[in-house]
Amino acid sequence: MSADLDDLQRKLDALKEAGRRAEERMGDFGQMREQISELQAAATSADRSVTVTASPGGVTGIEFTQDAMRLSPAQLSSTVMSTLQLAVAEAARKQAEIVQEYVPDSDVLDRVLRTQEELFGAQPEQQHEAPVDDDEQPDSFLDGRR
Numbered sequence: 344m345s346a347d348l349d350d351l352q353r354k355l356d357a358l359k360e361a362g363r364r365a366e367e368r369m370g371d372f373g374q375m376r377e378q379i380s381e382l383q384a385a386a387t388s389a390d391r392s393v394t395v396t397a398s399p400g401g402v403t404g405i406e407f408t409q410d411a412m413r414l415s416p417a418q419l420s421s422t423v424m425s426t427l428q429l430a431v432a433e434a435a436r437k438q439a440e441i442v443q444e445y446v447p448d449s450d451v452l453d454r455v456l457r458t459q460e461e462l463f464g465a466q467p468e469q470q471h472e473a474p475v476d477d478d479e480q481p482d483s484f485l486d487g488r489r
Contacts, residue, residue: 375445382437386429388422395423397430399438432459 379399387394392411396404405427411419439455 371445375441378441379438382434382441384430384433384437386426386433388426390422393419393422393426395426395430397427397434399434402427402431428463432463435459 383396383398383403385394385396390410392408392414394404394406395402396406405423411422414422435455436452436459439452443449443452
């Protein structure tokens with residue numbers, strides 16, 4: 344009878360420990376979800392005429408300098424598309440890095456990098472964040488600045 348009680352107590356303790364670990368993990372996933380929801384990545388074209396900002400949900404902004412307005416429609420389209428791809432790829436990498444941090448035994452980051460290599464050939468060049476200095480901010484013909 345005592346052995347049965349000891350066995351039940353061990354099972355109860357194991358169940359309590361599993362519940363504690365599950366609660367801890369849920370808290371970690373909440374933090375992960377928050378970090379992902381705040382994530383943004385910006386890419387600027389090589390000629391600095393276009394800046395695209397993306398999040399895990401997609402593109403959140405596109406800005407043009409006056410130099411962008413001097414490009415032909417085909418050049419502007421190409422510049423926007425390539426910059427958009429860079430920003431979305433960077434957002435995907437950042438998201439995968441966050442997931443990898445919280446789920447270290449996952450291969451999500453490797454899969455994202457492999458997929459991007461298949462799509463783009465070599466890894467797309469990682470562009471710098473959009474400029475912060477107001478004097479260097481891209482002009483936007485959409486909102487009437489400059």
